[in-house]
Amino acid sequence: MFVLVNLKAYPCDPVAVAEAARTVADAHGVRIAVAPQAAHIDRVAATGVETWAQHVAPVDHGSHTGHALAEAVADAGATGTLLNHSERRLRLADVDGALDAAERAGLSTVVCANNPEQVAAAAALGPDAVAVEPPALIGGDVSVATADPGIVEGAVAAADAVDPDVAVYCGAGVSTGDDLAAAADLGAEGVLLASGVAKADDPTAALENLVSGV
Template sequence: MKKRVKAPFFEIGPKSYLYGDKVFSLAMAAERAANRYQVDVLFTAPFTEIRRISEAVNRVIVLAPHMDAIRPGRGVASILPEALKAAGAQGVLLNHCEKPLNFGRLVETVQRADELELMTVVCAGNLREAVAVAGLSPDVMIVEPPELVGTGKAASSDVISQVVRTIRSVSPETLVLTAAGVSNGRDVYQNILSGADGTGASSGIACAEDPEGMVEEMVRALRSAYDERALKTCRIS
């Protein structure tokens, strides 16, 4: 059965900033924060760490950072979807700006993930691309302008609100994560107050002076912002 994520949620992608025991320690910090604040945390693990992390966590949802739309057989150095699932991945991140796919290949890869009941977390770099990707009905969409990735400069509230409205008009069941440039709890708070279902960080965590402490700060801000947003909605209604 495919793993389902619910709002509010947070995604951590250490990319290649960290490896080995440091990545594992970060995943354990994510597990603690997920339990403490009762939120879903997606952890996009390096391929080499998927099994070790997946066997050590309960609340954290482990994603693979990519996969190929191949089937068992020939394919040296390709990333076999069945192998990812066997290693413990519950979903896959696709079409990140650092690992882009053309649209035809993206369609094939999403279909392969759906066959295996792997959660699909698909990236788009702008609204036009987001509309096309939303038509594939992924479980989660990440919308982050490539020019903001890794800069520490987050998107504005107006941009976030427009992104959320646009994606929901195409695929109401798809959860929306807005990120890029998220570097502290304030950025997280603003993303969620602006209407996103989730947010996340890579360099903002991995390059922080205290990465594990930054996980705590960001997930705490996520929980606080979502609860405040829910309270405002109740007052209005």
């Protein structure tokens, strides 16, 4: 199982979370990545943890003030990027453009979607993975795998029907080892989470609890 921790814009110490993630990943042999703010990518990558960008723009080098250039985040140490998160929605054409930008920069990709229908559309664009995250459950205390297991199973089936090589992750409310185990049982190959680690008083303990479900 792949664990991707999105730090969003939470007031946490990105380096401390990254160090906790690296420690837990090394101790348990679990793949854990951290997606910090763009300005913190280099500091997080310096810890040795797998580092992702929260977004890249569908642009190439040029006159694009304020856009996150894929090559720039890769140069800072990111090896992957989230795209189309519920808090950073893109039009389908821009998702496609951002995937092209990520491929150009050698970044792995996860495209987020709200439901199985959107998962199918995202999978057709050829990302490395898609992640189903019902917006109503994001930031909550109940995992999507518990609150609506059918949406995870539906996402897995939808992606498989379009492109069996596209992995399926799930997110929204994921925070415990039981959540991770439930996601795996439903066919997900990874999970996205944020507040369960970024807002934790002890990120190491939170991640230890999470990977107990592997």
